Amino acid sequence: ERIVVSGAALKDKLARITLRNVPDRPGTAAKIFHTIATHNIVVDDIIQIVAPNRVATVAFTVDLADLADARKVVDKLSRELGCTATYEDHMAKVSVVGVGMRVHTGVAERMFAALAKAKINIQNITTSEIKISCLIDRAQGKTALKVVHDAFKLGKRNKR
Amino acid sequence: ERIVVSGAALKDKLARITLRNVPDRPGTAAKIFHTIATHNIVVDDIIQIVAPNRVATVAFTVDLADLADARKVVDKLSRELGCTATYEDHMAKVSVVGVGMRVHTGVAERMFAALAKAKINIQNITTSEIKISCLIDRAQGKTALKVVHDAFKLGKRNKR
Numbered sequence: 001e002r003i004v005v006s007g008a009a010l011k012d013k014l015a016r017i018t019l020r021n022v023p024d025r026p027g028t029a030a031k032i033f034h035t036i037a038t039h040n041i042v043v044d045d046i047i048q049i050v051a052p053n054r055v056a057t058v059a060f061t062v063d064l065a066d067l068a069d070a071r072k073v074v075d076k077l078s079r080e081l082g083c084t085a086t087y088e089d090h091m092a093k094v095s096v097v098g099v100g101m102r103v104h105t106g107v108a109e110r111m112f113a114a115l116a117k118a119k120i121n122i123q124n125i126t127t128s129e130i131k132i133s134c135l136i137d138r139a140q141g142k143t144a145l146k147v148v149h150d151a152f153k154l155g156k157r158n159k160r
Numbered sequence: 161e162r163i164v165v166s167g168a169a170l171k172d173k174l175a176r177i178t179l180r181n182v183p184d185r186p187g188t189a190a191k192i193f194h195t196i197a198t199h200n201i202v203v204d205d206i207i208q209i210v211a212p213n214r215v216a217t218v219a220f221t222v223d224l225a226d227l228a229d230a231r232k233v234v235d236k237l238s239r240e241l242g243c244t245a246t247y248e249d250h251m252a253k254v255s256v257v258g259v260g261m262r263v264h265t266g267v268a269e270r271m272f273a274a275l276a277k278a279k280i281n282i283q284n285i286t287t288s289e290i291k292i293s294c295l296i297d298r299a300q301g302k303t304a305l306k307v308v309h310d311a312f313k314l315g316k317r318n319k320r
């Protein structure tokens with residue numbers, strides 16, 4: 001079987017910020033991320049899903065070290081936008097990296113199944129053809145990396 | 161200024177499926193995407209955000225041509241999971257592709273601002289270091305690609 005997954009990675013000093021009831025109209029996403037960028041806060045991943053009733057949920061991750069600064073900025077921003085903001089400081093992101101992973105739809109499900117088998121709850125998910133990332137609790141980070149490695153037979157002694 | 165964005169792309173025959181009130185416990189994501197994969201439906205991008213009250217929202221895109229098949233599978237799956245499913249057949253995805261886009265936080269906001277200026281509403285968003293994708297209405301696809309091209313000075317006559 002062709003090897004499409006080339007590696008797995010864990011980023012475990014992440015914080016997550018979730019904005020709910022964000023007004024769903026052009027300009028809001030630009031305003032949010034322009035404001036954050038001007039405060040020199042580096043954003044890791046951005047996920048947005050529109051909801052009914054003309055609002056959206058926007059979730060993004062930042063380095064844990066930037067959470068205090070991000071909080072000041074986002075609290076003020078949410079008052080301006082009339083949305084709510086929640087902050088979580090105990091996140092980790094486990095990812096599989098590869099090529100052509102979209103066509104090989106088995107990759108996402110194999111990753112999700114490996115985590116499920118280890119009873120690791122997948123919180124947020126973001127994907128592309130070359131990377132599938134799952135946001136989980138930091139306490140499960142190392143285990144998550146291990147089970148994903150095993151699921152895709154990664155790791156030195158398995159390399160051909 | 162270093163060029164980090166190398167191209168923009170439009171994928172405009174997409175359908176979006178959104179599952180809400182998905183039980184947020186280990187195994188659910190695996191079940192959803194295993195079921196879809198076994199029916200040979202190729203999934204484009206997957207986005208998931210957890211919500212309060214132990215549920216999650218899972219949104220994913222499929223080729224428009226696969227929507228009818230996907231609908232049968234997902235309707236049955238949502239009954240089994242006790243979640244809701246909505247289907248939209250008028251989606252397009254505009255993306256910018258590059259390298260190191262995360263560190264250069266200005267990229268996401270520039271893309272969002274370009275779309276906002278053209279009054280294009282950004283529905284779903286998914287990002288990685290090398291790709292930022294916005295799901296929009298298909299009717300605005302071509303305009304979206306053009307304004308993103310212009311915002312990043314892409315296109316033959318601008319190449320150095």
Ligand SMILES: C[C@@H](O)[C@H](N)C(=O)O
Pocket residue numbers: 022023024025026027028029030048055056272276280281282283
């Ligand atoms: C919610 C936000 O993304 C909005 N739809 C926008 O286009 O900016």
Ligand SMILES: C[C@@H](O)[C@H](N)C(=O)O
Pocket residue numbers: 112116120121122123182183184185186187188189190208215216
């Ligand atoms: C909602 C779903 O992703 C669930 N949290 C899981 O781990 O499978």
